[in-house]
Amino acid sequence: MEVFRPSSLYEALEVRAAHPQAIPIAGGTDLMVELNFGRRRPEAILDVSRLPELQVIGREDGRVTLGAGVTYARIIRELADHPALAQAARTVGSPQIRNRGTVGGNLGTASPAGDSLPVLAVYDAEVVAASTAGTRRIPWREFLVGPKRNALAPDELIVAVEWRQPDGPGSFSKVGTRNAMVIAIAGVSLQLDTAARRIRIALGSVGPTILRAPEAEAFGAGILDESGAWADPRAEVPADALGRFGELAAAAARPIDDIRGTAAYRRHACAVLARRALTWALDDRRLAAG
């Protein structure tokens, strides 16, 4: 097996163009499992873990750039102002996995159980992909094309993800049978966009890919309107409306029964987590408003 270890993005993209069969490796926490189980035997590996261009965390004009090679451990430390993303990073694996695993790898694997993905969905992020031909931005709704499939071309690398800094509280929650180090049975991320008076919610592990819940989003924005909570964080939103929000979110799930959990439980968990997430977001705004 050949191993390429480029030291710049440019060099890496040239390797990618010349050797499309070379599989990129970042933290290796997904890829090495595949190799160890003999599910994959690539002829060549392209190590992207030392590319400085992928290590960037940038903020400019309200836009945030997160390099594909940034690890979960760094996200927890350096993106505390993004509670949803930091919480998602904290739910990933164990300290060892968080020290190695990257968001780029999560995007590369494109698993419906990838914990950073529901958060990137509610940030409505763009994936920045590059090849020797140039750079393109892939809108979130076009990036995940199916279970473990993304829109990356064979000669491209993921360089970063970008989004507009959210204006409002957000969270990520994940249910698993075990209290840590567990693959999600269901994951929910919610983000309030106060300026646009919108709520975005995304579900993980309850469908072939990450799912948004547009009906719930519209309903949620509506009940905040009706109760006046957009304008006045202290305004009460009725409990039954929050419950209804949860149910609508769960209705967007397309879960299956598997060894990790039942479809019925997954749907139920989505309803509970979505309701709690919106409740917390309102609580957090109330608290911030004093």
Place this chain on the structure above:
Amino acid sequence: MAVEARGVGLAGRAGRIGTSAARIDGLPKALGSFAYGSDLWEEGMLYGATVRSPHPSARIRSIDVAPALALPGVRRVLTAADLPARRRYGLEYEDQPVLAEGIVRYAGEPVAVLAADDPEQARAAVAAVRVEYEPLPAVTDMEAALRPDAPAVTEVGNVMRHVRIVHGDPDARADVWVEGYYEVGMQDQAPLGPEAGLAIPAPDGGVDLHVSTQWLHSDRRQIAPCVGLPEEKVRLHCAGVGGAFGAREDVSMHIHACLLALSLGRPVKMVYGREESFFGHVHRHPARIWARTGARRDGTLVSARVRLLLESGAYTSSSSVVLANACTFAAGPYEVPNALIEGTSVYTNNPPTGAMRGFGSVQVCFAHEAQMDKLAAALGMDPLELRLRNAVHTGSVLPTGQTIRGSAPGREVLERCAALPMPPDIPPTDRDRLTLPGGAGNVGRGEHIRRGVGLAFGYKNVAYSYGFDDSCEAAVRLERGIDGPVATIHTAAIEVGQGLHTVLAQIARTELGVDEVVVEQPDTEIGSGGSTSASRQTVMAGGAVATACATVRERLLARVVEALGPDAARGPLRLEDGRVFDGDVPLGGIDHFLDTPVEAREVFHHRPTTPLDERGQGENPHVMFIFGAMRAVVEVDEELGLARVVQLAGVQDVGKALNPRGVEGQIEGGAAQGLGLALLEEIQLRDGRIANASFTDYLLPTILDMPPVVSAVVEDPEPGVPYGAKGVGEGSTIVATAAIAAALRDATGRELNRVPVTPDELAGLAPARTSGGPAPIPDVPGPRAVLDYR
């Protein structure tokens, strides 16, 4: 390099019995220099690998090994057609094929083994062996297996054994009856060290096998006939064991590696990966239990009626004894004057089951403790009070008719357990969210949390029962070392990580008054140590070492008397601090009398036991008992059905704690394993196939699942064994699962009659398990106790 560590003993310098002496294997393990079975290496060795059946039941039409042999580096492929001698082996019955012959009975059964120059080539070769199967109907449910029209899994049908215990008048009338149905899933021992060994052909035509195991001599008894050698030409050496819990009682890669090594004349190493390990050893028996418990209005138990099924899987392993244990302990550690207990172990096309920590008592404890809580509720009695009223004690008669003659401080264990401090009750909203149910998942801020408390009480035998002549041999040598006298201990008793060898060193220090003790690696150069299981080695190997030390001491003191003349000794002579004392007068260093070493070899037997008769009765089926109690405090997120155990408080009856910290470790580790069974750990089978053969989906407790354990011991010496010490390895495992289940019921008000409990059940999305009624009693010729351990 690991090879250098083969056969080298570990030494420790300080700590008599009763002290928490440092582990002699502690530093090497912490530093990573300890050689486990998977670290073995030998010049020129080949790597073995196993071809396994993907079908739970099939006829083998043909096997074509040519494509595998054509691959680079592949040296040999063996199938059943190549076996040189006996073709079956087994712990109790020789019913397990070395390699499948014509039929496969479970998914994962070995069909061929091969050796190649490197592990990668061996893996490729496994995939290249072409086996043509004709799938046959598979029996994958233990009740279905008992139906008259079920296909026969084995030549003797589907009933492995039936045990019937009839005690008093089973139709006795009671004021109050409670009824329950219980299920236990299939737990895996999940030792961190996988099955591993290295077979080295010897110039004398024999073979040396270095292997991670629990019982060298039992392995050898099974290996030798299958490789066609006399036992003395099959020499076993213990390779470092990374946990066992029953998983290493059976032969795994042993025979395969020896066959390959002997046929190739080269060393062959075999190490299972984690996935293969799930197929490479037996698991805990899944159980279905129907129980009816009757009591007088004042809470005095009148009758226990229990019907239980244990699933043996495709082969026997230790199923017959696990069943006997489950039956003899089915009524719990309570005085029950009348009982009818009927147990059947059943063959199916699921993976074989056998020994696992607790050995049948874990499953029945889950049931009898749920019954006791139901009874307490029905009587309006405090659950602790009910248990105290009925707990057995010395002199109590058990359902087998056995009178407990040794120590049985069950009541004290219960009382001490109930008195252990409760955990602080900080409101969930004020706590670190990692400590809430759901842990790192960030699923709550303390809403919808309910706390529950549960108690469980259980007991189990120590060492082997039912008439088996259980023994351990030890050789002890005392000689002059560089800085003082050194004692060297040699046994075949295996250290599996529980601390046995440290305890043996402590015994030698105590008996011989020396500091430095070397414990040699166990091997078959000495007589059997018996199995490191059944909580027996502190008693058995400890007994053998204590006895051998006593003989060494006698011989040494005889030398002293000889050297000083018979009149020199005024007081009793004794050994302490490396010196010989005459009363309080030091006579000089022990060294002084060690111009030549003093040696002794002794075999320790425990009191004889007796088999069960046709009515499940016996004078003395078990030699001694350990009692354990545990209180669990849990929190449940009642909406999400997620749980976190807040505290486990356990008390164990240990006779005498030879190494208190070691005992504490056993209590904590056993509690963790019980927690796993209560909430997480289950081998999930789909049509006979293991669906979660990895640690990604076979979930073991993490540090966020395992709460602090508060523990205490009751020291009530057992008569007739050294220091009065009993075993300590299993007590907390037996009760932890039952205690946690009780606490979960307390928190949720739900029935929860199956473990592991699922989030669906805790959240009320899935109902309790139901049954169409007790399984019919099979029509088999009586409850023969078929024990053939040799």
